[in-house]
Amino acid sequence: xxxxxxxxxxxxxxxxxxxxxxxxxxxxxxxxxxxxxxxxxxxxxxxxxxxxxxxxxxxxxxxxxxxxxxxxxxxxxxxxxxxxxxxxxxxxxxxxxxxxxxxxxxxxxxxxxxxxxxxxxxxxxxxxxxxxxxxxxxxxxxxxxxxxxxxxxxxxxxxxxxxxxxxxxxxxxxxxxxxxxxxxxxxxxxxxxxxxxxxxxxxxxxxxxxxxxxxxxxxxxxxxxxxxxxxxxxxxxxxxxxxxxxxxxxxxxxxxxxxxxxxxxxxxxxxxxxxxxxxxxxxxxxxxxxxxxxxxxxxxxxxxxxxxxxxxxxxxxxxxxxxxxxxxxxxxxxxxxxxxxxxxxxxxxxxxxxxxxxxxxxxxxxxxxxxxxxxxxxxxxxxxxxxxxxxxxxxxxxxxxxxxxxxxxxxxxxxxxxxxxxxxxxxxxxxxxxx
Numbered sequence: 001x002x003x004x005x006x007x008x009x010x011x012x013x014x015x016x017x018x019x020x021x022x023x024x025x026x027x028x029x030x031x032x033x034x035x036x037x038x039x040x041x042x043x044x045x046x047x048x049x050x051x052x053x054x055x056x057x058x059x060x061x062x063x064x065x066x067x068x069x070x071x072x073x074x075x076x077x078x079x080x081x082x083x084x085x086x087x088x089x090x091x092x093x094x095x096x097x098x099x100x101x102x103x104x105x106x107x108x109x110x111x112x113x114x115x116x117x118x119x120x121x122x123x124x125x126x127x128x129x130x131x132x133x134x135x136x137x138x139x140x141x142x143x144x145x146x147x148x149x150x151x152x153x154x155x156x157x158x159x160x161x162x163x164x165x166x167x168x169x170x171x172x173x174x175x176x177x178x179x180x181x182x183x184x185x186x187x188x189x190x191x192x193x194x195x196x197x198x199x200x201x202x203x204x205x206x207x208x209x210x211x212x213x214x215x216x217x218x219x220x221x222x223x224x225x226x227x228x229x230x231x232x233x234x235x236x237x238x239x240x241x242x243x244x245x246x247x248x249x250x251x252x253x254x255x256x257x258x259x260x261x262x263x264x265x266x267x268x269x270x271x272x273x274x275x276x277x278x279x280x281x282x283x284x285x286x287x288x289x290x291x292x293x294x295x296x297x298x299x300x301x302x303x304x305x306x307x308x309x310x311x312x313x314x315x316x317x318x319x320x321x322x323x324x325x326x327x328x329x330x331x332x333x334x335x336x337x338x339x340x341x342x343x344x345x346x347x348x349x350x351x352x353x354x355x356x357x358x359x360x361x362x363x364x365x366x367x368x369x370x371x372x373x374x375x376x377x378x379x380x381x382x383x384x385x386x387x388x389x390x391x392x393x394x395x396x397x398x399x400x401x402x403x404x405x406x407x408x409x410x411x412x413x414x415x416x417x418x419x420x421x422x423x424x425x426x427x428x429x430x431x432x433x434x435x
Contacts, residue, residue, distance in 0.1 A: 328369040
């Protein structure tokens with residue numbers, strides 16, 4: 001497995017452009033299964049999760065044409081349903097988290113889907129109940145083969161209905177929406193996820209001929225249509241990568257400009273960093289994070305202890321709490337980081353403690369960070385990336401540390417960040433990839 005060797009303490013300055021949104025890309029790629037006409041998708045990130053999703057689509061018979069870097073056309077006019085039953089397909093599904101998004105389109109268009117329990121980050125329990133309960137409400141039935149570890153979902157005909165989701169699952173909502181667009185009648189989804197990824201999926205489906213209203217709210221209404229046609233779609237800049245760059249610039253930067261940002265799709269990200277005292281300036285479609293010798297954590301209006309937590313959109317995304325925690329280690333003041341949605345995402349903090357960070361891990365969901373106010377730099381160390389977001393947080397810590405660090409298992413970082421060492425080295429970092 002490859003590793004990163006990072007020389008810490010080098011200031012970052014210059015411009016960087018975010019890649020296309022990983023989570024959106026995984027959803028809109030699966031939407032191409034809903035029509036036999038060409039669907040063109042632009043601004044796809046060149047990362048392993050997206051490459052694996054495209055390979056899986058190709059393996060089941062979807063034609064893939066590469067127009068330019070990040071610009072591809074997909075045509076699902078000869079899907080091989082027999083391949084879905086093979087051990088090779090099941091094995092590949094088990095290693096790709098995004099494979100669960102095949103369920104809705106395949107059931108809607110072909111009446112059957114098979115998928116293994118998907119892989120991905122080990123960040124705690126990630127239930128599939130919402131996916132199966134929603135598809136069941138539309139008329140699908142499912143069974144689980146414990147021996148092969150696969151789910152088999154079938155439906156003679158999907159029929160629209162009203163449903164109240166038990167959780168605002170992003171991928172669960174996406175699967176149900178993709179199934180409902182071809183169901184007979186009207187489907188109403190209450191407590192739907194309304195993240196920008198889901199909004200973008202809905203916009204693509206509407207451009208393909210679907211009838212979806214309530215986009216950007218938690219109440220979606222979908223009037224089923226008989227068929228969809230081709231369309232062209234552009235993936236948004238990745239808000240998680242933008243937030244990662246803000247954190248990196250706050251900790252290690254001497255003036256970093258993040259280019260081509262869609263400010264409307266960032267939600268609470270800029271303001272949450274500002275609560276740590278980080279200066280985040282908006283200039284047109286750019287974000288500028290100037291160099292700061294100090295940044296001080298705010299208190300609440302009643303002067304009580306600052307708490308930062310995650311929540312479903314439009315709350316603060318859980319994918320950036322790891323970055324927020326690392327940035328807090330060099331702030332002036334203290335903060336409670338409360339990771340509500342996943343129970344294992346804070347376990348990487350033991351690596352930061354080994355680097356000299358002052359952190360109390362209260363339980364699997366909460367950590368108190370006492371900032372160094374940039375008076376005491378973190379120490380370099382050897383670490384292993386447990387998941388995508390903890391991996392980028394550890395990389396940020398290593399960039400700010402005193403000495404040379406090593407991060408192993410960087411395949412996890414590659415799953416979510418395109419050529420991260422090349423782009424950061426262009427800002428002045430010294431990151432080397434080694435086997």
